[in-house]
Amino acid sequence: NVTVSFLGLGAMGYPMAGHLARKFDTLVWNRTREKAIAHEAEFGSRAVNSVAEAADVDILFTCLPTTADVASLAPEIVSGAREGLVWVDCTSGDPGKSRELAEWLSRRGVELVDAPVSGGTVGAQKGALTVMYGGAEATMEEVRPALEAFAAKVVRVGDVGAGHAVKAINNALLAVNLWSASEGLAALAALGVDVGAALDVINASSGRSNVTENLIPQRVLTREFPATFKLGLLAKDAGLALDVAREAKAPTPLLAMLESLVRAAARDIGPDEDHTALAKLLERWAGAQIK
Numbered sequence: 119n120v121t122v123s124f125l126g127l128g129a130m131g132y133p134m135a136g137h138l139a140r141k142f143d144t145l146v147w148n149r150t151r152e153k154a155i156a157h158e159a160e161f162g163s164r165a166v167n168s169v170a171e172a173a174d175v176d177i178l179f180t181c182l183p184t185t186a187d188v189a190s191l192a193p194e195i196v197s198g199a200r201e202g203l204v205w206v207d208c209t210s211g212d213p214g215k216s217r218e219l220a221e222w223l224s225r226r227g228v229e230l231v232d233a234p235v236s237g238g239t240v241g242a243q244k245g246a247l248t249v250m251y252g253g254a255e256a257t258m259e260e261v262r263p264a265l266e267a268f269a270a271k272v273v274r275v276g277d278v279g280a281g282h283a284v285k286a287i288n289n290a291l292l293a294v295n296l297w298s299a300s301e302g303l304a305a306l307a308a309l310g311v312d313v314g315a316a317l318d319v320i321n322a323s324s325g326r327s328n329v330t331e332n333l334i335p336q337r338v339l340t341r342e343f344p345a346t347f348k349l350g351l352l353a354k355d356a357g358l359a360l361d362v363a364r365e366a367k368a369p370t371p372l373l374a375m376l377e378s379l380v381r382a383a384a385r386d387i388g389p390d391e392d393h394t395a396l397a398k399l400l401e402r403w404a405g406a407q408i409k
């Protein structure tokens with residue numbers, strides 16, 4: 119009987135751990151304990167009091183804001199780790215810092231692999247996330263049944279850290295699309311063009327993206343901006359993408375500018391607002407609302 123645990127029951131972790139609890143004996147831990155108690159009541163997981171307790175399992179999952187948050191739990195995880203523990207980090211994390219952490223952990227008998235996810239909170243609720251896996255192939259096969267509890271697609275992209283690198287670049291592409299679509303649509307709105315009609319055309323044309331097809335119609339045009347993925351987290355990811363480029367010594371002038379732009383938007387609009395609320399900054403600059 120494989121036992122698993124999940125640490126970090128945020129917007130993503132809460133539903134991901136819910137899917138695990140339907141298939142495995144699942145321990146849950148959250149910094150704010152109320153969420154773990156609620157999870158136990160909703161999904162039949164078991165809320166534990168300490169990180170060390172949550173490490174006495176076969177596979178441990180984390181999904182926290184940053185790799186610094188993840189690393190802060192490492193000493194306690196090591197202290198409570200069951201022999202042969204595999205730690206699967208689903209955070210959109212830092213590739214370099216994760217490689218260092220993995221090395222530190224391997225000397226203490228714990229194997230760290232990275233498995234960041236895409237698909238948003240809707241994908242997490244449906245159990246239909248995409249996992250970009252970094253780590254040994256044999257370990258991936260070992261943890262695959264657990265990953266498939268919440269993922270529809272699992273792809274190995276390389277060794278430890280590679281999953282985080284791919285995720286960072288994916289989210290940089292999201293940010294580019296969100297920023298450019300917001301600029302373009304705010305300009306059209308300022309010109310008096312009907313944005314709905316413009317989107318209708320763009321979404322049948324070569325300028326379309328997930329941003330124009332889904333995010334802007336569902337979140338910006340409705341003025342709802344539901345905070346499912348925080349703007350501050352997107353700014354973090356834009357920074358990680360730039361780190362990846364810097365490590366590769368690949369010139370990425372657009373990504374460098376993008377990081378500054380998204381950080382400015384997070385500062386101006388608020389880091390806890392939904393990432394799509396970045397459009398409000400471009401609207402202000404253009405003097406017209408995307409609606």
Ligand code: NDP
Binds near residue numbers: 184190
């Ligand atoms: P949330 O802000 O909703 O949740 C963060 C979770 O981390 C909470 O459970 C919080 O605990 C916990 N936490 C924060 N800091 C610490 C710490 N220092 N020690 C222990 N626990 C901590 O974030 P999301 O679930 O949205 O995001 C988590 C990760 O997943 C991020 O890396 C994000 O970039 C990524 N991601 C997010 C997606 C989304 O659509 N939201 C999609 C794909 C990836 P507490 O309850 O106590 O605050």
